[in-house]
Amino acid sequence: MSDPARTPRPPGDPVPDLPLPDLAGFTHRWADADGVRLHAVEGGRPDGPAVVLLAGFPQTWWAWRKVMPDLAGRFRVIAIDLPGQGHSARPDISYDTHTVAAHVHAAVEALGVSAYRLAAHDIGAWVAFSLALKYPGELRGLALLDAGIPGITLPDAIPTDPERAWKTWHFAFHLVPDLPETLLAGREREYVGWFLKAKARSAGTFDDTEIEQYAASLAADGGLRASLAYYRDAAESARKNHEALARQRLSVPVLGISGSHGSVPDMAASVRPWADHATGVVVPDAGHFIPDEQPAAVAAALNGFLTEDD
Template sequence: MTRLRSLRLPDGFLDVFTSRLVEVNGLRLHAVTGGDGPALLLIGGWPQTWYAWREVMPALARHHTVVAVDSRGAGLSDKPDDGYDAGTLANDLVALMTELGHTRFDVAGHDIGTWTAYALAAGHPERVGRLAIIEAVIPGLTPSPPLFGPAAANLKLWQFGFNRLTDLNEELVRGRERLFFGWQFATKAATPAAIPAYAVDVYVDAFTADPRALRASFAYYRALDETIAQNEQRSKTRLTLPVLAVGGALWSGASAALTMRLAADDVTEVVLDDCGHYPAEEQPTRFVEILEDFLAANP
């Protein structure tokens, strides 16, 4: 709870949610949990932590037991040298939910959290009821863009190549974390100030507080060859569970739904107006309405 008290959070947040470290298979994962009802696992994206879900968690907790996780390498979770492929990350979170007492649960993933969310649904169908994919480009499902693509596409995807570099990217970013990550939020959201400065500080502090954090964040991208090969195999068996695909009109738009229709039979598409890459932070009220409607729908 001490960790939570140091953060700027919605009113009443600390009355509902608890911060905890959970040991799973020799790995400590950090999760913020609270609420009552069917379990809902929230998996954040790059370069964020569980904190990306703060604005939507209280409303979701009225009808769900919410588990907002720092996946391996992120936030307060352990940062081992390896294990950043989607399959291993999915296995981490299956073990986490088992340890927390949730046999079956729904999953929402954002950004690179969609890589893990898809691997969870495809690799552990007996555990996942419904899947929400937010602002997704999923390697191995999404067709690779051309090297000399349009400038707009390069603006959205350039970090894939940069983040996969060995060592040089860490040397270039270390000491300039506020510039590098601040630029990500300012350019990918609907407006430069849509992600408030205090939230950017939380994300940047997570990198500067732990010397292993920068390497771990790039490790997701350095493991892409393995994740792509896994997803090419996963895509041979189509998902039959309900899938919600959400995009921000000012960033990915319908791309999340186009991606998931390559892998799933039952896809609900939503594009949020006046929204960039971060729906849960930019449009929290509308996002909760959409997600709740999807989770509450009849099978």
């Protein structure tokens, strides 16, 4: 990896003041996706089947950095920053997952990909689930990692038991208008640090540099507003999910990946009522941030699942 502070600044970066980390063997690209400029990091086999990776809160594409090299031998690997993440634009749009899914799909098409596999974590999995409902013909496989998807795997109520409430309390906090911005502005590092350390199985999974990198993304150019908007538009995401599911089921094969100490004990069981083909795996010794905590296990699961139909 090169020094992010010394990485040459490409033209057209929507967040030019944010350090841009590199990953050996991968290239930064930007795509105009129906009016929203999205950042992608691409590598692997140019002629291989494409796999698209999406990260969640409070991370960026960098969450997949330990998994991407293990996929690159078989796949064309494309990690995309969602709107509001990393080096993607932070537009004033609806952040319901069907709207965001349309932008992500447009970015993939702009990168010259017509059919692809999709693996996604946390909020990225929210978007991926909706994308699979909107564009089933273009998907060849869908892997969802530890995510409370609105209207699907997200509980209707936040538990009051302290042993469980700490995993989901932030959903309600992020919904409150204006207050999170007031309390978090200038304290992004402390907030991001709590998430990464508390929700990982081992508090040592993330070092100070990674925490600062994610916090800088959240603080830069409307990143906090955009990140909170996913939660504030979650009810609309749930409504659109159920509206789509009234007409169809998920036809694409689904793999649910859970952490042994994550937020959703069995992703596959949670998704199975809406999917024709859903299988699952539980990764041992992992909390919520499974790609960071157990990257080899995640890469092995994806390599097996995403090539089953090849």
